[in-house]
Amino acid sequence: METDRETRELTLEERRTRQDQLWQDAKIDGRVHWSIRESYRLYSPQLKTALADYDVVRELVNGLRQPDCVLASLSVGLLSHIVDLMSPGLGPVVSTIFSREQAIHIRKLRHGCSFQIYARKRPLLPFELEAGEFDSVSAKGATVVCHDGRLDRTGRRLSMTHSEFTFDHVWSASATDDDVYLKIRPLVERARVGHGSTLLCYGQTGTGKTHTMMGALYRVVKDLKGLPIEITFFEIHGKKCYDLLSDRKVVHLRADANDKVHVRGAKQTGLEEATPEGLLEVLQ
Structure with missing residues (x-):
């Protein structure tokens, strides 16, 4: 208890001096650890370069599949060597992208679902651009690639992970x-x-x-x-359902004998002529 009382009576400067003395002989790298968003801004030039390199490799891989492209005569292995000479360390990315594109092509041939999943990319907003944010998501054809750049704990190395997701169709930010x-x-x-x-x-x-x-x-x-059309407007939030045409009155979802779902108690508004x-x- 005496130690606690003594610590509280020390000034802020004295406490900082004592802490510095305790850390003086420590063999720990005390570099500042940035948040993900801060590191994105701080190292944006390097990360943008990595994104551009990935896009170039992806276009080269696409060339392997185009019969009228000069790259079509190359093997995946040979293109990997060429890319590695151009950008050391990127060679393995060629086979990764090629395998993903091949899997996408096979899935399209087998596709027969009663529903489809689309993705729409949102463009960066003006205030995000003013804050120095940059685009780290690629949307093309039926795929979305999220580029995740990270600064490791030593503060000395940047890494980039490219996560690819496939949809039935993808709209770019300009759609x-x-x-x-x-x-x-x-x-x-x-x-x-x-x-x-x-x-x-x-x-x-x-x-x-x-x-x-x-x-x-x-x-x-x-x-x-x-x-003529009829409109029912409701919101499902958590375990409750609210009628948005009746001041958010609580309504209930019920299924009939044919498993058709009805919104019991919801207001239905009709328009004789839809406009x-x-x-x-x-x-x-």
Whole structure:
């Protein structure tokens, strides 16, 4: 207890001096450990170079599959050696990318699901660009590649992990709402003839779900202009369901004998003639 009382009575400068003395003989590298976001900004030139190198290698690998490309006559092993001479350490990336692309091609041939999964990349916002953020996600064709650059604990080495994810289609950051609607329009045609269609937007906060959904709804109603439609608008949050057309009144999801789900107690609003303006009026 005497030691604690003595420590509390020391000034801040005295406590710092004592701490420095305790660490004086320590053989531990005390470099500052940056957060992931801070290290991205600090080492952005090196990380951007690594991203550019990866994109170059990916394009070279794509050339192996193009019959009219001069690279088509090369083997994966030979291209790996060439890339390694160009950028030491990147040789193994060639076989990794080639194997992934081959797996994607095989999955496409076997594809026969009743649903499809798309991904839409959100562009960097103005305030993110002003803060020095840079793009670390590549979106092309049916794949998304997340480039994760990390500074190791010694503070001396940067590493880059490229995680690739495959979808039925991927929209780049420059894609418009019209581009998106071209892909989901078949759902509208299916519903028009009496079948069920579902469009589900999923993602973390701030990724653009509301923007994408509202853009799609506007175009759906525009396609159905003049036709009578009925609207139910509800939210599932946790274990509860809220009616957004009735001041968030709690409603319940129930399944009938045919396993068809109904929203019991939800308000249903009808539009005799579907128009974008009428839809916005109901939703607001």
